[in-house]
Amino acid sequence: MISLLRRLSTSPPLLMEPANSCVGSQRLLALAQQLRLYKPPSLSSDDDIEEQRIEEIAHKVVSQVGFAESNTPIAQDPERFRPKRAAVLLCLFEGDAGDLRVILTKRSSKLSTHSGEVALPGGKTEEGDKDDGDTATREAKEEIGLDPSLLNVVTVLEPFLSKIGYLEEEQDDHIGIMTCPHMRHCKFRCRHLLRVVPVIGILNEKEAFKAAPNPAEVEAVFDAPLEMFIKDENRRSEEREWMGNKYLIHFFDYETKNKKYIIWGLTAGILIRAASIVYKRSPPFVEQNPIYKVPRVVDINTTIPVERRLHTLAQHFIAEKAVKPGPEATASTACWSKRAAVLVCLFKGEEDDLHVILTRRASTLSSNPGDVALPGGKREEGDADDVDTALREAKEEIGLDPSLVKVITVFQPSLTKNGMTVVPVIGLLSDIKAFSPAPNAAEVEAIFYVPLEMFLKDENRRAEEKEWKGHKYLLHYFNYEADGKEYVIWAFTAGILIRVASIVYQRQPAFLEQRPKFWN
Known part of the structure; x- marks a missing residue:
């Protein structure tokens, strides 16, 4: 690690x-x-050779x-x-x-x-x-x-x-074989x-x-x-x-x-x-x-694949251009209020799978009360950049010490329907035991962890077709239960996590994603 x-x-x-x-x-x-x-x-290094x-x-x-x-x-x-x-x-x-x-x-x-x-x-x-x-x-x-x-x-x-092999007449046996698409009565038998x-x-x-x-x-x-x-x-x-x-x-x-x-x-x-x-x-x-x-x-050793996935994630994100605050993000407090950042904080779970930290927003909030969200919020005047915003908000909302998080990079910003520019910041938490959740009651009702790979699976998922300016898209809803509580992860948060999971696990989701164009 x-x-x-x-x-x-x-x-x-x-x-x-x-x-x-x-x-x-x-x-x-x-x-x-x-x-x-x-x-x-x-x-x-030696562990690179082993990997x-x-x-x-x-x-x-x-x-x-x-x-x-x-x-x-x-x-x-x-x-x-x-x-x-x-x-x-x-x-x-x-x-x-x-x-x-x-x-x-x-x-x-x-x-x-x-x-x-x-x-x-x-x-x-x-x-x-x-x-x-x-x-x-x-x-x-x-x-x-x-x-x-x-x-x-x-x-x-x-x-x-x-698989390299040969074609033979179709027979009934238990050996794994693959049908040849051009010869319906033949089977492909693997040699090596x-x-x-x-x-x-x-x-x-x-x-x-x-x-x-x-x-x-x-x-x-x-x-x-x-x-x-x-x-x-x-x-x-x-x-x-x-x-x-x-x-x-x-x-x-x-x-x-x-x-x-x-x-x-x-x-x-x-x-x-x-x-x-x-x-x-x-x-x-x-x-x-x-x-x-x-x-x-x-x-x-099951610990190696997770570390390789984390490294794959890091190498992919290095290719993303770092998001720097443009003139519109530094001109005034009014402009800052239209820019936000969220923290996608990944860590290795007890069963050696990757998890992400999520929150349930307080029911007393004026916007999206009770919804599941990534830690984050609007940019403030003292923030040096989007990373600063995400880490500051995570500390304020859930008590996550920024020194525990290794920031890899940021995604390109996405635009919500209400005109908010949101920048996902990707970070790794090397030791989950060092994190003691401390939810801010004014903002956060609960903190929980979800396996990242869940966002590539079709289980416990549903979708609704929506339309915006003539373009149809799908909103995805993932049902999840933790500590006897039920959560629904959906919309923008689900979209970010689907993308991160696709990169980490190097495969597309087992369902049609069809993202809304305004997110881009």
Whole structure:
């Protein structure tokens, strides 16, 4: 935990310093800077090495679709479930219309696996590859003739896990198998696992790239707008089931130069993830990734995943621009009254899961009495910044000593319907036992703790459709019971916590979020 907190306020190093970083549009340069901050942390201490070792064996499981952590202890044949490694290249460039596009391929019909399907350039790691970036760019050169010198490799995403196997006639047995979407009477039987690392590269000069597909591997090279993977147009999904768990598999239909393509499965899953990161928003559809209970090789100390999630949270938030009070926030007390900050204070619970501190507002308050809220309030003249506001209000409302909180960063501000600008400040409480709740009776009726992951689940949740200036959106309500008391967490507070949970647990909620546009 100490080493984690030590790293929270430091930016990770660049994956590589591109030779042609001065070339390209301002948008691509800004994108490169944004994405470089997603580079996994470099190893700097023994516990870092241990965390990486655990990441290597605590598989994030993806079949043809999404990812989830494995929870089943291994019984036999451990080598079968030790994943081999591969990398794919997400090559982004700016199109003629100014949109971001990604290069895709249609695999050769002669290939033995996934013939004729749409894929990202990439392949298995070879002995001479020094890292995943090397693998992805080498494979892209071999498959489509893309010169690595034209690329700025800026980051890698979290690995996906794909099952490698063969098709056979459908039979009744108890072995876990996956239906092939193109052959309804066949089943996919897993031989071994392949760990796939998405590598993001930026092509600043598209004109310099002349596609030269290798006919043994690639039938066609084309590009598609990245943003289409977080839109509901030309998309369909099918519900599948794996060992009792239902999930959705997504298919995107795309036509270019009179040719039609279907982008689905692992490729679609990676592109949904990449588009969500680049555009900083969730897709307007339920993603519902599968939870594959694939055996893991060793037992894992349960304290590590939480710390890795906290570090993931910190690394993501480093990419957010710090919110500084603008002229309108410093000109007068009247302007300060229109700006507020709330504290999202996270800590590790007794069962090693992440919790957040919440309050129930006093019933005597004039606005939102009895509602659940994050500690926080309006900015005052003596506050140096939004962090100061959030910490001061938390101390006044619940007695939380600011010295106990490690502030990571702040979210971009959101605007409420009554014109209040609200800035969420994210902080970590390293020791919950050091905090002695002292609610201010004039403002707070109760203080309680809620598991953060709850805001990604569909349990104990309901939603209401609302409309504002012609735009429909959903308000979410989460029911929670603590110490014999029932609470409802909803609206703006729920929206903030859904977003934080999505980042920490690296997955979208199991429901359609559909945030109101005025929050942005």
